[in-house]
Amino acid sequence: MPETEGVIQFQLNFQASPAPAPGSLPELNAWRQIFKQLGLLGQDPARYDGFGFGNLSRRVPHPAGSENAFVISGTQTGGLAELSPEHYVTVLDCDATRNTVVATGPIKPSSESLTHGLLYQADPAIAWVMHLHSPEIFDCQAALDLPVTARHAGCGTPQLAEEVARIHTKLSGTDARLIVMGGHEDGILAYGADPHTTGSLAVATQARALQSLFS
Numbered sequence: 001m002p003e004t005e006g007v008i009q010f011q012l013n014f015q016a017s018p019a020p021a022p023g024s025l026p027e028l029n030a031w032r033q034i035f036k037q038l039g040l041l042g043q044d045p046a047r048y049d050g051f052g053f054g055n056l057s058r059r060v061p062h063p064a065g066s067e068n069a070f071v072i073s074g075t076q077t078g079g080l081a082e083l084s085p086e087h088y089v090t091v092l093d094c095d096a097t098r099n100t101v102v103a104t105g106p107i108k109p110s111s112e113s114l115t116h117g118l119l120y121q122a123d124p125a126i127a128w129v130m131h132l133h134s135p136e137i138f139d140c141q142a143a144l145d146l147p148v149t150a151r152h153a154g155c156g157t158p159q160l161a162e163e164v165a166r167i168h169t170k171l172s173g174t175d176a177r178l179i180v181m182g183g184h185e186d187g188i189l190a191y192g193a194d195p196h197t198t199g200s201l202a203v204a205t206q207a208r209a210l211q212s213l214f215s
């Protein structure tokens, strides 16, 4: 299946509802702002046919017993300068094998929600997922010896879930990890137990990639 940036490819079971609790959003907004300034997230007519790119999510407890619920930005919000609670949505469940996502909120979830979901399912210690687009990190994957998922593993696919399972080793403490998405142009996934170690890892890796390109 050809992959199109920004277009929802999964079956969405969506229920309109109020925005997620504002208290879950300041850290997401802070890191989103930083990545937008760095050009790792956003919307640019010259990149990816003008579709929005990059999105952040965090795990949230869900009263209905969903084990891997998370809050993520809505679809095609990359171009907005700032997000308000109405731009966020809660994903209650997702299934890469069946290609389904169940979500509730004021806006439909990001087209890359399944990719986020399979990370939360891979390890209960993963509490933050930051999907970014960095041509520099993508190009320096070998030089920086970063783990990379196979080219055939597209966003949110069972193959990507298999690749994450192959690469991922369990988190401990405030660990964070970064992997390159071999099947998704410029795509990287930083994820971890804490927003600051996860976000800092992405920024530090961007610096290492630039350093490699300048040397």
Ligand SMILES: [Zn+2]
Binding pocket: 005, 053, 054, 112, 131, 132, 133, 184, 187
């Ligand atoms: Zn992407």
